[in-house]
Amino acid sequence: MSTTVDTYQFFAACPHYSEALLREELARILDAGTTTAGEGAASPGTAPASAAAEFRETSGGVGFRGSLEDAYRVCLWSQLAGRVYLELATETITDRDGLYNLARSVAWHELFELEQSFAVASHTAHPAFRSENLAALIVKDAVADHFRDRTGKRPSVDTEAPDARLYVHLTTRSTSLYLDLSGESLHQRGYRLARTAAPLRENTAAAVLARAGWFAAVAEWRAAGGAPPVLVDPMCGAGTLAIEAGLAATDGAPGLGRPHFGFERCLLHDATLWAALRTEAENRQEQGLAAFVRAGGRIWASDIDPEAISACEQNADRAGMTDIITTGCSDFSRLTRGAVLGSWNKVWETEEAPACFVVTNPPYGVRIGPLGRSNEEPEQLYAKLGAWLAGNFEGARAAVLAESKDQARALGLRADKVNTLYNGRLKIVVALLRLEESNRYVAPLSSVEQEAAEDQTQGTAMLLNRLRRNAAELKDYLSDQKISCYRLYDADIPQYSAAVDLYTETDGTLHVVIQEYAPPATIAKEASAQRFDELLDTIRRFLEPQQLRMHIKQRRRQRGDDQYRPDEGATSHYGGAGGSGGGSGGARSSGGTRTGIVEENGLAFETNFKDYIDTGLFLDHRDVRRRIRDMAKDKHFLNLFAYTCTASVYAADGGARTTVSVDTSNTYLDWGRRNFQLNKLLSNGDHFVRRDCMEFIRDCPDDFDLIFIDPPSFSNSKGREDVFDIQLDHEQLLRSALELLTDDGTIVFSTNLRGFVLSEKLREVARVGEVSEELTPPDFARRKNRRHVFLLRKL
Numbered sequence: 001m002s003t004t005v006d007t008y009q010f011f012a013a014c015p016h017y018s019e020a021l022l023r024e025e026l027a028r029i030l031d032a033g034t035t036t037a038g039e040g041a042a043s044p045g046t047a048p049a050s051a052a053a054e055f056r057e058t059s060g061g062v063g064f065r066g067s068l069e070d071a072y073r074v075c076l077w078s079q080l081a082g083r084v085y086l087e088l089a090t091e092t093i094t095d096r097d098g099l100y101n102l103a104r105s106v107a108w109h110e111l112f113e114l115e116q117s118f119a120v121a122s123h124t125a126h127p128a129f130r131s132e133n134l135a136a137l138i139v140k141d142a143v144a145d146h147f148r149d150r151t152g153k154r155p156s157v158d159t160e161a162p163d164a165r166l167y168v169h170l171t172t173r174s175t176s177l178y179l180d181l182s183g184e185s186l187h188q189r190g191y192r193l194a195r196t197a198a199p200l201r202e203n204t205a206a207a208v209l210a211r212a213g214w215f216a217a218v219a220e221w222r223a224a225g226g227a228p229p230v231l232v233d234p235m236c237g238a239g240t241l242a243i244e245a246g247l248a249a250t251d252g253a254p255g256l257g258r259p260h261f262g263f264e265r266c267l268l269h270d271a272t273l274w275a276a277l278r279t280e281a282e283n284r285q286e287q288g289l290a291a292f293v294r295a296g297g298r299i300w301a302s303d304i305d306p307e308a309i310s311a312c313e314q315n316a317d318r319a320g321m322t323d324i325i326t327t328g329c330s331d332f333s334r335l336t337r338g339a340v341l342g343s344w345n346k347v348w349e350t351e352e353a354p355a356c357f358v359v360t361n362p363p364y365g366v367r368i369g370p371l372g373r374s375n376e377e378p379e380q381l382y383a384k385l386g387a388w389l390a391g392n393f394e395g396a397r398a399a400v401l402a403e404s405k406d407q408a409r410a411l412g413l414r415a416d417k418v419n420t421l422y423n424g425r426l427k428i429v430v431a432l433l434r435l436e437e438s439n440r441y442v443a444p445l446s447s448v449e450q451e452a453a454e455d456q457t458q459g460t461a462m463l464l465n466r467l468r469r470n471a472a473e474l475k476d477y478l479s480d481q482k483i484s485c486y487r488l489y490d491a492d493i494p495q496y497s498a499a500v501d502l503y504t505e506t507d508g509t510l511h512v513v514i515q516e517y518a519p520p521a522t523i524a525k526e527a528s529a530q531r532f533d534e535l536l537d538t539i540r541r542f543l544e545p546q547q548l549r550m551h552i553k554q555r556r557r558q559r560g561d562d563q564y565r566p567d568e569g570a571t572s573h574y575g576g577a578g579g580s581g582g583g584s585g586g587a588r589s590s591g592g593t594r595t596g597i598v599e600e601n602g603l604a605f606e607t608n609f610k611d612y613i614d615t616g617l618f619l620d621h622r623d624v625r626r627r628i629r630d631m632a633k634d635k636h637f638l639n640l641f642a643y644t645c646t647a648s649v650y651a652a653d654g655g656a657r658t659t660v661s662v663d664t665s666n667t668y669l670d671w672g673r674r675n676f677q678l679n680k681l682l683s684n685g686d687h688f689v690r691r692d693c694m695e696f697i698r699d700c701p702d703d704f705d706l707i708f709i710d711p712p713s714f715s716n717s718k719g720r721e722d723v724f725d726i727q728l729d730h731e732q733l734l735r736s737a738l739e740l741l742t743d744d745g746t747i748v749f750s751t752n753l754r755g756f757v758l759s760e761k762l763r764e765v766a767r768v769g770e771v772s773e774e775l776t777p778p779d780f781a782r783r784k785n786r787r788h789v790f791l792l793r794k795l
Contacts, residue, residue, distance in 0.1 A: 009087040010071050011178065013061040014080050015422040018207045022080045023055050023062045025210075029077045030070055063087075068270060071181055072277050075263070076255040079206035079244060082185050085167060085178035086268075093175045095128050096138055099168070103142030103177060111179055111267055114147050117158035122168040125761050127795070129170055131739050133698070139168050139177065163265040172764070183262030190257035191319035192238060199237060200361050200401075202254070204423045205244045208359060208430050211419055212399035217355045218249050221295075227347075227354035228297040232340050234332035234388075235360045236301035239312030239325070245359070246299055246321040251288030253281035257319065285320070293323055300340045302328040333384055337392040356396035358389060358435075377518045378403070379410040380525075386411030389433075390440050398433040405429055414439040425725045426714070459495065460534050466492050467500075467542045470779075477778050485598045485607070487619055487779040491517060496535045501619060503607060505596040510548045511609050512539060518554065551609045597678065601626055603653060604678045605646055606671060616644040616671060620787050621710070623775040624750055628708055629654035631746065635705035638662070638740065640693045645672025647708045648686070649679055656706070658685040662696045697736045705745045707737055713753040726751050731759040738766060738794060747792040756788045766792040 014022045056063035061081075064070070075084050088106045093099050112118060120143070122135040129135045143166070144154040165180035187203040200208075209215060217229040231245045247254050255261070256278065263269050299321075303309050309329045316325045328339070338345040347353050362381055382402065389398055390413060402408040405418050408431040415431040422428070433439065470488055478486060489500040503511040516532060536550070594610045600622060607615040625647050628637075632654030639648045642661035645668075651659050661672055669688040676682035689696060693711070711733065715724040730751070737747055747766075762768055772789045780786055 007065055007067055008071070009063065009065050010074070010181075011061055011063045011085045011087060011176075012074055012078065012081040013083045013085065015082065015204060015207070015424075016060060017419065017421045018080055018203075019057050019059070019062060021207055021210045022078070023057045025078060025080050026055060026062055026064060026074060029073050030064075030066065068268065069273060069277070071263070072274055075181060075186065075261055076253045076277060076281055078186060079247065079254050080203050080210070082187055082203055083180055083182040084186070086181055088177045088179055090174055090176040092173065093170070096134075099129075099135060099138050099170065099175060100142050102175060103139045103168075104146060106143075106146075106177060108143050108146045109150060112155070112164040112265065113267065114151055114153055114155050116163035116265065117156045117161075118143060118164040118166060119157060119159045119162035120166045120168065122170065124168075124170045125764070126170050126172055126175075127764050130735055130765055135168050135170050139166060165262055179262075179266065181261065181263040181266070183260060183264075184258075186255065188258070189254045189319070190259060191243060192240065192315050193318065200240045201423055202240055202244055204421060205240045205361075206248075206254075207421055208241065208361075208399055208401065209245055209248065211417075211421075211430055211432060212357055212359050213397060214245055214357050214359070215248055217357070221355075222251075227344070227352060228292055228295045229355040229357060230298050230300075230341060230344055232300045232356065232358045232393075233360050234300075234302050234335060234340075234358070234385075235362050236303045236312050236327075237308050237361065239301050239315050239327075241359050241361060242299050242301035242312065242325050243316055243319045243321050245357075246316075246319065246324050249288075249297055249299070250285060250292050250321075250324065252285040252320070256281055256285065289320070289323065296343065297324050298342055298344060299325045300328070301325055302330050302332065302335065302340075304329070304331045333388050335388075335392075340392075353395075356393060358393055358396055358398040360385075360399075361401040378407060379518060382407060382410035383412055386413045386440075389413065389435055390437070393435045394437065396435045398431075398435055400431045400433070402429050402431060412440060422728075425728050427725060427727065459493075459531075460538050463493055463496050463535065463538045464542060467538065470782075471542075474779055482602055483600055483622070485600060485617065485619060486777075490780070490783055492782065495531050498532070498535055500539060501615075503596065503598050503609070503615070505598055506604065507597075509596060510543070511596060511607075512543070512548050512550045513609060513615060514539070514550065514552050515613075516552065516554045549609070553613055601629075601650075603649060604675075605644075605649070606674050606678060608671075617646060618643070618710075620752070620777065620780045621647070621750065622777045624708075624748065624789055625650040627771075627775060628706070628748060631706055631748075632656040635745075636660075636703070636742075638704040638707045640696070640707065640709045640737070641711045642668070642672060642688075643710070644668050645675055645688070647710075648672065649675050649681060651706065651708075652676065652681040652683075652686060653679065656685075658687070660687045660689060660702075660704070662689045662691055662693050664690065664692055666690050694733070694736070697733075697740060700740055702740070703742045703745075704740055705742050707741060707745070707747045708750075709733070709737060709747060710750040713751065726753050727756060731761055734762055734792060735765060738792070741794060743794055745793070747790075749790045749792060750787060752787045754786070758788075758790060762792070765795060767795060768792050 012022060012026060054065055071084055071086065074081060089102055091098070091102050093102060120136040120139045122139070124135045140157065148154050165183065167178040167180055169176045169178070187201045189202050192199065192202065214229065214231060221228045228249065231242065233241045236242055246252070264274070301312050303312070306329050309327055313322070313327055316322050326342070328335070337348065341348065341356070344354055362385060363378070385400065389411075400408065400411060408415065408418055408429055411431065411433070413433050413435070415433050417432045419430050419432065420427065421430060467489055470492070474486060477483070485501065485503040487499060487501050489498070491497045491499065497517040499515040499517070501513040501515070503513065505511070514536070539550075595606055595608050597604050598607055598617070600617070605617050607617055609615060628647050629650040632651040633656070635651070635656050637648065637651040637656040637659045639645060639651070639659065639661045642648060642663040645661040648659040648661045661669065663669055669690055672688060673682065676686055711726055712724065713726045730749075734747065734749060741747060758768065758770075769791045770789070771791055772787060775789050776787065
């Protein structure tokens with residue numbers, strides 16, 4: 001850096017897996033700052049930004065040293081950063097006094113005035129600071145004491161809209177204090193006021209475009225001329241991908257549309273410099289937009305949903321991109337290449353053809369609720385998208401977002417790479433593809449599927465034999481444990497993709513709950529329906545001559561608060577000796593029996609077979625509940641994400657002094673009360689609390705001897721500001737829960753997220769033991785890694 005100006009240490013934060021992209025972007029931004037300043041751009045009173053800046057890439061962002069101008073440029077121009085922090089102090093600390101002293105060493109009066117407000121956020125991974133709030137409170141006190149000692153007064157705290165946002169990052173290796181220069185997160189550009197369901201964040205969209213090669217193609221066009229690259233988004237939603245592509249193509253500064261930045265309220269702020277940089281950015285964008293329009297630049301954004309197109313057009317107008325973004329309302333499968341490319345289609349197969357990118361974010365299931373833009377399952381939608389891409393855009397490049405690698409495979413196209421990234425706190429993937437005929441494939445059938453396809457009779461015979469074998473293996477276990485509800489079958493044979501659970505009520509009524517898994521995209525709907533009918537017939541054959549009630553559901557990943565809504569797709573059939581038989585042609589109930597009472601380990605529970613995907617009793621938790629009963633005597637028990645409070649019933653039956661069941665749903669808590677009443681266990685010591693569990697943990701003044709935590713894997717339900725992701729959020733959840741645990745208490749933590757990995761950082765603050773295999777019931781042991789169970793105790 002030039003020695004004529006003050007330099008500082010900064011940290012630009014970004015979503016995980018985008019760090020390398022951000023480092024490249026920062027180098028471009030600061031290099032461009034050097035170039036424009038050298039060409040006479042207004043930068044009064046400062047030396048130009050340095051192209052030789054040192055960058056330090058770490059988890060969650062990139063550190064760099066530079067001038068105030070460099071920080072302004074990053075805030076103004078970065079499409080990938082989420083925040084830019086000014087580092088104030090860094091030191092290795094061991095205790096609370098160390099953190100307080102570090103915060104007292106900062107000259108806070110040089111950063112903001114007494115009359116201004118401030119707030120402190122924190123991230124801690126240190127055994128001396130088990131609560132995130134503790135570190136923030138210590139820094140807050142140190143700042144307040146600094147001003148009190150100088151003026152006799154303390155500045156006010158405003159957590160909603162502070163003038164100064166402070167941040168403390170605390171680990172066993174080092175602790176750093178920062179001033180947030182951004183204010184609101186930098187992904188909030190100011191153009192996206194019209195929204196669609198669970199939108200793609202702007203900096204995530206920019207990371208997708210960078211991975212796809214759009215930024216590189218734009219840079220090449222600017223340097224060499226010729227045809228500008230073309231971008232197509234056939235499921236555009238609110239238009240975020242198209243607009244971010246437009247900003248890159250027109251040399252647009254994404255921060256120009258923001259109403260303010262955090263640094264504008266800081267005493268270090270240079271208003272003259274900032275005004276000059278904004279003017280430079282406005283001129284560059286005006287010139288860049290004109291150049292892209294002259295060259296025939298084209299960005300296509302379409303969607304099947306008229307409301308999405310309206311949102312896209314409003315957002316594009318606010319971003320100043322209406323001259324280059326063409327919109328259309330259509331199912332992508334009906335679009336021709338000519339409609340999408342316009343005049344560029346005439347030269348598609350010539351040397352004059354532009355580089356073409358198809359970049360899209362389909363409604364893959366987790367990110368939104370029931371598929372508002374398609375009646376298809378996500379995998380079927382992906383298969384159709386893959387066929388459309390291959391059939392229309394040979395030679396183009398594509399980037400398609402998906403929930404997982406398995407879902408991306410449903411495209412039927414071999415990907416060059418599949419990269420992981422985060423949209424907020426939701427972990428997703430982007431498949432990067434070259435659209436060539438050689439990259440198309442059809443997933444082969446498994447050996448079992450091939451055999452069944454060759455001989456349908458053999459397939460149903462295999463299924464019947466499997467049902468008989470499973471029942472024989474479970475017979476003694478069910479009898480010894482007095483279990484009347486269990487899993488008989490769980491997609492043991494791949495082409496019969498369903499789970500079959502049997503529930504016998506206390507009056508002897510047998511309910512068969514069949515949860516149909518969504519078929520692979522490679523299986524035609526007709527074939528899938530035929531196999532499901534074969535499954536129903538085989539179940540009836542196996543269970544006859546019993547009279548049974550059959551309930552059919554389709555198993556999809558729970559989305560948001562879907563579990564609280566009626567299962568509109570559920571149907572009920574009656575079969576057995578007196579039933580109608582004949583596959584799914586059995587008589588459909590005109591209401592049917594919704595609820596029943598079943599027994600498990602000597603306790604009774606209400607189940608609902610019709611209204612929800614789940615029945616109210618998670619069968620795979622059977623042994624976990626029994627362990628809780630064994631541990632509960634004379635304990636104060638807390639059940640977080642309590643659902644129908646079955647674990648609380650077990651705890652009360654085991655002699656718990658008190659039980660507290662916390663859930664956001666009154667429906668489930670009322671159900672839980674009925675479960676207590678069924679077992680004559682309800683007392684004044686049993687409490688049912690409707691509240692967000694994280695808020696409950698934060699505000700609860702009580703301690704508990706035994707805490708059970710079984711959160712959803714994902715949740716983007718109403719009332720949540722962000723998506724809850726158990727893999728990403730479990731560390732903070734468990735750290736906070738440990739604050740409520742007595743010194744000799746135990747947390748029982750359970751999750752059914754496959755591939756879940758417990759954070760090793762938790763072992764710094766707790767004794768951790770995994771008991772997953774030990775607490776998996778025999779009827780669920782056939783499928784490995786279904787549920788993970790851990791016991792945590794304080795160190």
